[in-house]
Structure formats: structure tokens, C-alpha cells
Amino acid sequence: MNSIRFYGAVDEVTGSKIEVTSWKDSVLMDCGSFQGHRDSSYLANKKFPEENINPNFVILSHAHIDHAGMIPALVKHGYSGNIYSTPATYDLCKHMLPDAAKVMEKDLPIISKMLARSGHKQNVDVLYDEKDVSDSLKQFVAVPYGEKVKLTEEIEFELTDNCHILGSASVKLTVDQKGRKHKIWYTSDLGHDKSILSNKPVYPQDITHLIIETTYGNKSTIPGDPVQALLDNIVMTYRRKGKIIIPAFSIHRMQTIILILHKLYRENALPNIPIYVDSPLGNKVTGLYGKYKDHLNEETMDYFTRQGLDPFVFDGLTYINDIADTMLVSKSSDPCIIISASGMCEGGMVRTYLKDNIQNSLNHVLLVGYSASGTLGRRLLEGRNEQVIIDGEKYIAKCQTTYIEGFSAHAYLDYLLDYVDKVAELNKLKKIYLIHGEPDAVRNVKNLLQERGHKNIIIPKKGYEYKL
Numbered sequence: 001m002n003s004i005r006f007y008g009a010v011d012e013v014t015g016s017k018i019e020v021t022s023w024k025d026s027v028l029m030d031c032g033s034f035q036g037h038r039d040s041s042y043l044a045n046k047k048f049p050e051e052n053i054n055p056n057f058v059i060l061s062h063a064h065i066d067h068a069g070m071i072p073a074l075v076k077h078g079y080s081g082n083i084y085s086t087p088a089t090y091d092l093c094k095h096m097l098p099d100a101a102k103v104m105e106k107d108l109p110i111i112s113k114m115l116a117r118s119g120h121k122q123n124v125d126v127l128y129d130e131k132d133v134s135d136s137l138k139q140f141v142a143v144p145y146g147e148k149v150k151l152t153e154e155i156e157f158e159l160t161d162n163c164h165i166l167g168s169a170s171v172k173l174t175v176d177q178k179g180r181k182h183k184i185w186y187t188s189d190l191g192h193d194k195s196i197l198s199n200k201p202v203y204p205q206d207i208t209h210l211i212i213e214t215t216y217g218n219k220s221t222i223p224g225d226p227v228q229a230l231l232d233n234i235v236m237t238y239r240r241k242g243k244i245i246i247p248a249f250s251i252h253r254m255q256t257i258i259l260i261l262h263k264l265y266r267e268n269a270l271p272n273i274p275i276y277v278d279s280p281l282g283n284k285v286t287g288l289y290g291k292y293k294d295h296l297n298e299e300t301m302d303y304f305t306r307q308g309l310d311p312f313v314f315d316g317l318t319y320i321n322d323i324a325d326t327m328l329v330s331k332s333s334d335p336c337i338i339i340s341a342s343g344m345c346e347g348g349m350v351r352t353y354l355k356d357n358i359q360n361s362l363n364h365v366l367l368v369g370y371s372a373s374g375t376l377g378r379r380l381l382e383g384r385n386e387q388v389i390i391d392g393e394k395y396i397a398k399c400q401t402t403y404i405e406g407f408s409a410h411a412y413l414d415y416l417l418d419y420v421d422k423v424a425e426l427n428k429l430k431k432i433y434l435i436h437g438e439p440d441a442v443r444n445v446k447n448l449l450q451e452r453g454h455k456n457i458i459i460p461k462k463g464y465e466y467k468l
Ligand SMILES: [Zn+2]
Pocket: 062, 064, 067, 164, 189
């Protein structure tokens, strides 16, 4: 029987794993980690491989850890087949997966303490190590966008840019059993048409099943003008001679902010203020965005290349690669902009800058991404002049903290609904699966799609087998 099962990103936004089986083969699309609170996500990831996932092939849609993070664990548990991804995803994984292994090792004592406190007696050990990561990287096979790959007589796939992050792809998977073809389109995380960094997603043709994400199933559209909000906050802080700290995710968000600042600099809109980018992982990722410029937003790239410019390099922008320079910038009281990871301030170099600068009321933390409840980013946002603890030390957060929405690489609700309308117009859809959204968001999308006349919409249950 041809069937499909979802082992993650079901009523939640992490842990993406989708298994499609023909009568004799199994293809796993994505093998992501559950992310969130460190102890509960550790326990969720420790259950892997759930229900003995034992694929013959793995296709990876993109390098975000909630889609790629358990690949080394799969290899550790005996998977020896190919892992197909775009060349850019492969290059990103060479940095992301070793980083994930390092973070896991570093977090282990904290997780162990958290679990002991809540009464768990089981052994706490890393889910995989650097050797598992390097073994898994040897199994990658890079497949460019638009190239059809025949896995068996019955199964083939093709990757198409879904404009979410560098190298990210929607997967078209065709299972042909005795002339009965199932053509599945897995959007994975879907970009949108307002990105300065990515192109616009294309609509699939000749498909029968749609699997679509619903991360922003509750948010209609990008609120306001995020670029103007970013500029206004920079100018305001500059005028009061404060420092601006922008915590940003290493992939895509950091490069988006750099591009926006570069454009504002070219348009003479930015105050004369030094900009520092300080993130060992982020700097490597930015290098890859430079390498794959042909994957990026054509209009934006044209704007820079017409003037003979590198989009990620301009006067006044400095990439920091040395801890001595980090300390110099962090301790200085001169106004500047610092872009650093991580986005929710839970790890990374940004914590050094926060420790040195949040007790000064002139300074401003500009959050350009969502901060989950309980993270340092959220605590700063909700508690001006309140105490926060960073790496065991107490600080009073006198700085201003502002959240600017609208830089996300995910499609908003209006775009998702129009996307499904268009896909349904171009294809004879048999089923629509809604995944990768919190319960309220997924149900909202289902209701709205039903109101628009769409049928056979499924919100999958975890591990449940659906006949294609
Ligand atoms: Zn993603």
C-alpha cells in the first residue's frame, strides 16, 4: 500500500519527519529535531527513531535544525543510504550539524540537572556526536534545483526553490505503482513574496497531494513596515547616543538585516554609525549566501551588482572574527549597531554583548525575530528594569527592548490561503495535509480553506498511517 506518515511537525512547528512508503520502499522527507524547552525537547528527541523509521532514502528540504537536526542520529542508528539535498543545503549542513552536536554537548549538564529535578532517572547522553555528524555528511548527495532523480523504478523526486532560506526546497515526490501515480508536493517551510533576500515561490504543476506548512496560520499578513520600524529605532537610539544590539538567527535573518542596512546605507538613510556582525556560525553562513548569490532575490541582487557591489560588504560594516575585537566593541560606550546570534538570546555571542550593555538605559535591544516564552529575548521584552540572569550572573535590564515583526522567512496566512487556491486551480488535488503549525493555527487554516471550498483537508495525527 502507498501511504504517508508524519512523525513530527504535527500540531507543532518542530521535528519535521515525513515518511512515504510504496509497497517495498520508504522515503523519509526531512529528519528534524524537536526544539523548545531544553529538557522536554531532549526527551522528545531521545525517542528517535520513533516506530522504527527505517527508510531506504532520505530527502532533506533545508538546513534548519528542526528539519535536519536528527540526520546524524538516523545515521548513528544504522542508516547508510543517500541523503539528498540541494548543494547549498549540503554546504549549510556542514556548519549547522557540527554546531548542533556542539550545542548538545554543552547543554547536556544543564539538561541532566533539569531532568533530575523533575524526577527523571534515565541516563542523559548526547543523541549523537561529531563522528556521527561527519559520517552523515559523507552520505549527502547534492541535487540542483529542477533535476529529476529516479530513486527506483517507481519513485522519483525533484527539488524546487521554496524561497524560505538559502538552498531550501519544496519536494515533488512521485510514487508510480503499476501506472497509478501519486504526485506529492511537500512545500516544507514556505517563503513569501515580500522577502528582500529570497525570490517568490512558484506553484507546482501536475500534483495530486499537497503537504503545506501553517506556521503563521493565525497571522494574516506582515504587520506595518518592518524596514521603516528598524530604521526609526536605529535613528532614535543613535540620537540618544546609545548602542543597538540586534540578536538574529544565523541563517537568513542575519543576512536579511545586513542587506536592509546596506540598502539604507546606499540611500543615505542610515546615521553615520559603525555596524558590527559578530557570530562565528553566522559569518560562515553569510559567506555561503555570497557564494550562492544566484539563488537570492533577483531584484535585490541586481540592485547591488549593477553598481558593482557585494551585497554583504559595505563601508562601516565589520565582521568580527576575534574575541579580542568582541570585547573591545562590547565594552566600548560609543554608539554602534551590533548584529549577533542567537535570535532568542539563548546562546551565542550576543549574550556577551547583552551582559555588557543591558544595564545602560541608553542602549536598545532590537529583536527582529520571535522569542519564545521563557527565553532571554522574551524576558528582556517583557521586563524593563527587571532582573535577568545570564550565565548565572544577575543583571538589571535597564535598556529598551523592542520587537519588530515582519522579517520572518515563513509565509503569512493570507499568502498561504492564496497559495492553496492557486495550487488547487492548477492541479486536481486529492488531499491537502496541513502540518508545521500550533494547533490553533492549523485549525484556523483548515476552517478558512473549507470556507473557500477546498475538500479532503487532513490535519494528520502523529505516526498515523494515511493511505495515499
Ligand atoms: Zn525552516
